[in-house]
Amino acid sequence: MSSPSSGSPEREGGPMAVGRLESLSSPAGLDGDPPSMGSPVLSPDSSSHDAALSAPAASPADSENLSPDELELLAKLEEQNRLLEADSKSMRSMSGSRRNSGSSLVSSSSASSNLSHLEEDTWILWGRIVNEWEEWRRKKDKLLKELIRKGIPHHFRAIVWQLLGNATDMPVKNQYSELLKMSSPCEKLIRRDIARTYPEHEFFKGQDSLGQEVLFNVMKAYSLVDREVGYCQGSAFIVGLLLMQMPEEEAFCVFVRLMQEYRLRELFKPSMAELGLCIYQFEYLLQGLEIIFRVGMAILQYNQTDLIQLDMEGMSQHFQKVIPHQFDSCPDKLILRAYQIKYNPKKMKKLEKEYTTIKNKEMEEQIEIKRLRTENRLLKQRIETLEKESAALADRLIQGQVTRAQEAEENYVIKRELAVVRQQCNTASESLERAQGTIRELQQQKVASH
The missing domain is CATH 1.10.8.270 (putative rabgap domain of human tbc1 domain family member 14 like domains)
Structure with missing residues (x-):
């Protein structure tokens, strides 16, 4: 799941991916629909407030379920949004010219006033949605989804997420x-x-x-x-x-x-x-996969000058701290740059085949390595067994040699003792023969004397 804060994709998307979620207006995962790219905070300085606050046009089916007050409120939101957009264009036009500052102040005041009314109407609408949640989910579900995609006001976000x-x-x-x-x-x-x-x-x-x-x-x-x-x-x-x-x-x-x-x-x-x-x-969702490559290349191109001057640690910090906030004010800019990237499906398919070939080769090598490791392990076990048997035979051989040496020494001692006994036996035999000769002589003398 690498740690997320250190740029790892972990059993986790990392802070960069989740950080983008923070800038979305609604919890798309709860609704089952893709999120919009509207700003979640209702602030005059947001460059995308017109997209975030604009009310969706109600379909005929939804219009039948809306009360007259709700229809009037939606119409007011659309009208205020058009006025706000017109004032914003006027302000951008005046900022590039040399008109007097009084006109700019009047236009700025008008835009702020329109935004204030728009915020108030948005709060009224979302307050009604929260209070009548079950009815909206049951009868006006499509319109509710469109409003969520346009942006949930910050202070309503907690309760709406729980309700969703x-x-x-x-x-x-x-x-x-x-x-x-x-x-x-x-x-x-x-x-x-x-x-x-x-x-x-x-x-x-x-x-x-x-x-x-x-x-x-x-x-x-x-x-x-x-x-x-x-x-x-x-x-x-x-x-x-x-x-x-x-x-x-x-x-x-x-x-x-x-x-x-x-x-x-x-x-x-x-x-x-x-x-x-x-x-x-996900690999089969071609558009989704394609946009991932496009966005990735757009981010790299946008930061190319900075990245080539950084080492690996610097790049990691840049991806964690700088890049996630580069497009906070205008996320559409990233998407526009992404679609300017040339995407060649044939080239990607060729790379996919090359990657598959490489992975298959790696897998075959891994299988062969695993087989060799198993064989090596069995050989080591056999060697250990033979070494133990050899050691046992060596011990037996040494023990036999020691035993034979002891037996040879005992034989030598016995032979010496036998030689001594033989000598003693010979001496005794000679003494016996002399004694017998003496006895015979004495017997002869005794016979002669009679």
């Missing part, structure tokens, strides 16, 4: 405080990685910051709820993004819903089997 994920009344919320009192086997790992999650964001900056503490709490609680997944570093970036918008208990509930109901947990399992499947399926 159906995470407002989950039983697991009541267990949260008890889970925090328990001990998790992942605590040390979570604590180690917390500082590497959005390290430059003000909420998470600092060792003992509130952001790091609540992030630790949510990750610890989830590791106890889902022991199969436990903790995976990449998931902390999702929780961090939720904590930027809502309190920790609500963030915990939304995260549990994302992991279990929207199957994100399958991507963070230790085997990562589902992640491999998603990557394999």
Whole structure:
């Protein structure tokens, strides 16, 4: 899943990928639809506020479900947006000319006034949506999706995300405080990685910051709820993004819903089997794959001058801290540059075949290496067995030689003793013969005397 803060793609998309999510107006993962590129913050200095705040045109089917007040409010939003766009164009035109400053001030004041009315109307509309959520989901679902894609106001984002994920009344919320009192086997790992999650964001900056503490709490609680997944570093970036918008208990509930109901947990399992499947399926989404290459090349071309002057560490820091914020004010600029990149499908197909050939060759080599390693291991085991047998035979040989030496020494001693005994026997025999001769002489003398 490499650490995300160090530029690794980890069982995680890394801070750069998740950082882009922060700039989106709606949680597309909850809705099942692709996100828009509108700015999430309603501010006059946002260069894309006209895209983020514009109300979608209601379809005939949706118009039938809208009340007269809602239709009037949508019409006002569209009218205010057109006026705001006209004033913005007028301001850009005047900034390039040498007209008097009074005209510019009047135009600026008009734009600010229009934006203020637009913000007020947007708040009224979203307040009504939140209060009548079930009715909107049931009767005006298509219009609701379009409004979400255009941008959820910042202060409504927390409750709308919970409503979208159906995470407002989950039983697991009541267990949260008890889970925090328990001990998790992942605590040390979570604590180690917390500082590497959005390290430059003000909420998470600092060792003992509130952001790091609540992030630790949510990750610890989830590791106890889902022991199969436990903790995976990449998931902390999702929780961090939720904590930027809502309190920790609500963030915990939304995260549990994302992991279990929207199957994100399958991507963070230790085997990562589902992640491999998603990557394999993604390869067949040609447009999606093509735009990834286009955007990647556009980013590299845009930063070419800076990157060629940096070493590897400098490049890593540049990708982590500079590039994620280059297109915050105007994300459409990146898309336009991306579509200017020449993409050759035939060349990509050729590279794909080359890559497949290389990978197949590597796989064959790996299989051969594995076979040789197995054979080598068996030979080593055989050598060890033979060495043990040889050592045993050597011990037996040495023991036999020692035994024979001892027997030879004993034989030598016995031979010496035998020689002594033979000599003694010969001496005794000679003494016996002399004694017998003496006896015979005495007997003869005795006979002669009679």
